[in-house]
Amino acid sequence: MRSLEGRHVFDAYAHCRDDNGGRPWLRTFDTLNSAVAWMIQHEGKIREFNDRHDDEPEEWPA
Incomplete structure (x- = not known):
């Protein structure tokens, strides 16, 4: 979820890396x-x- 022009929108992302x-x-x-x-x-x-x-990486970098 993020704010766009004063309203909330929901972005869909793939579960992989480009x-x-x-x-x-x-x-x-x-x-x-x-x-x-x-x-x-x-x-x-x-x-x-x-x-x-x-x-996707198994662990996120610290």
Whole structure:
């Protein structure tokens, strides 16, 4: 969740890392419910996307 123009929005990210070590952004939603519903509906495509990118690190750097 983040603030955008005075309102809260919800960003959906893939559970993997891109070439720069960042988590790839997928889409932004106005509500948490719409973000969750979209991610559930696109779970297969998101998993395929994750498989094409680097894994999440097991531990975060201190």
